[in-house]
Amino acid sequence: MASPKASTGSAPTSLTYFTHSGYSGLMLAHIGLMTVAWFFVLPISVMLSVARSQHFTLLIGQIIFVSLNAFGLLVGTIYNSKTPDLYGNNLHHKLGWALTWIVFAQAIIGLFRFFSTGRFNAKANGGDQATFMTISAHNRTGYQQMHPGSLASMHRYSHDSGHGTESDSGRSDSLGGLHEGKDEETQHFGHHIQINQVGAAASSRRFVADRILFRATQMVPGWLMTATSFFYDAVDILILIFGFVAILTGFVTYAGVFKGSNIFNGLAHSVKGGVFFWYGLLTLGRWMGCFAEYGWAWNVRPPMGMVSARKARVPSAEFVESFVIFLYGLTNVFLEHLAAWGDTWTAQDLEHVSITIMFFGGGLCGMLVESKKIRQLLNASLARLDAGQKQYGFNEQWTPPKTYSFSMNPFPGLVILLLGLMMSSHHQHSMVSTMVHKQWGTLFVGFALARAVTYILMYLSPPSSYLPSRPPSEIISSFCLISGGLIFIASNKDTVAAMERYDINAMFIFTVTMGFTAFLMAWQMIALAIKGWAVRRRQSESVPDRGTLA
DSSP states (O other): OOOGGGOOSOOOOSOOTTTOOTTHHHHHHHHHHHHIIIIIIHHHHHHHHHTTOOSHHHHHHHHHHHHHHHHHHHHHHHHHHHSOOSSTTOHHHHHHHHHHHHHHHHHHHHHHHHHHTTHHHHHHHHHTOOOOOOOOHHHHHHHHHHSTTSGGGSOOOTTOOSOOOOOHHHHHHHHHHHHTTOHHHHHHHHHHHHHHHHHHHHHHHHTHHHHHHHHHHTTSOHHHHHHHHHHHHHHHHHHHHHHHHHHHHHHHHHHTOSOTTHHHHHHHHHHHHHHHHHHHHHHHHHHHTTTGGGTOSSSOOOOBTTBOHHHHTOOOHHHHHHHHHHHHHHHHTTTTTGGGTTSOOOHHHHHHHHHHHHHHHHHHHHHHHHOHHHHHHHTGGGHHHHHTHHHHOOOGGGSOOGGGGSOOOOHHHHHHHHHHHHHHTOOOSSHHHHHHHHHHHHHHHHHHHHHHHHHHHHHHSOOOSSSOOOOTHHHHHHHHHHHHHHHHHHTSHHHHHHHHHTTOOHHHHHHHHHHHHHHHHHHHHHHHHHHHHHHHHHHHHHSOOGGGTO
């Protein structure tokens, strides 16, 4: 291992929050509270919200998250007031305050949305409904005078199928002839009226606050409700990514890295590694069945009619992957020399530019492969032979292959495979840096090989169901991407220099990342399972209870 003096990184030699010994308990409390809030509570709240859950657990989850975040912010503010500013003008403080106000605003909107559905109002009204009792026409008339319209909300009688066309009076007369003159039932009904009146009074007191909030939401203009709903849904989509950025900037501020010109190296590794990290989470989500309505879950895309026209027009997952690769190559070809702007180009700079050109070309090839128009043009040589089909009748040899119905695009995997091979042998300034780069390069090679296995399985047996096929090789793909992305982030110059300063070898980063990746994947599975539970519960609540109509 190279000595710290041989390192060209800029691991901070001055005092940092990590080396500052004063009030370390407050810092640990801040880290603990924010970890619980943003890593454990927030994903569950987002999953319940995305599932359009109206269960009270969504409201409780948002309240718990906002409370934990507020306490963590308070502890961090106290810590900052008692310690010197060791990282001036850092992004973490500004981003933390901005995200705090955003999540607080979303929680307030969620509260109003929760009550604007009338759920609690419906509960209050439901508390006034009585259980079915057989009554006479005379008693029914008297009860209607006391509680007009209440009997209309009662459930039908067990022997009334609901298919008849007679009026309510006809029904009551026929029922009254069966039960006329039964004093015990009259007394029973009178007792029920007394109980129902007491229950209604208690219910009104219990839900008076909910009714006030429900009425307040009805006074909000429609355009404002639309705007707030758009804001709420946008936060649901982006808040986890913003949380990832906040945690990452927290590490940067705590360690005191990415200062001076090294900010470009730190940003490059953080952004690129973060993209691969989220790519891995998306890959695992596809395996679990996310985006099945788009045909992204290794399933047959549902046709228009089963899904909306907008969802039916969404391109394939392979096209999106190829587009992101193409966009990366298109933009980064001008940024690879940014850290040494104005200096002489080195061989390493040209290597990086070559990689971006590979991304540009590989992504473009991937998008062309996904184009249906390109496929038709490639089959143009058979157009003349196809015309003879009408003369000789239908021939099964002209039936499109089964593989035409499913996208099998090797270019995204090929580009990442080549990137992994390049980074595994990429020259670095120290042995530790070389080993760390080789680790995430090897993991990217593992992703490409696992994706190749997936395509082999799909070629041998193309998907034939709308349900996710869940090829097991995609679990390995997601694991390699998540862990490789995290190690990619940690391979920046400042982090490697800090590892050398504290005599930490490259295997430490590898083992810690492997353990965290396995735990993170398990947590993602649990969070998406909770989302499935919320969807099932919402669907069951929207279906009427047929047992009360029999």
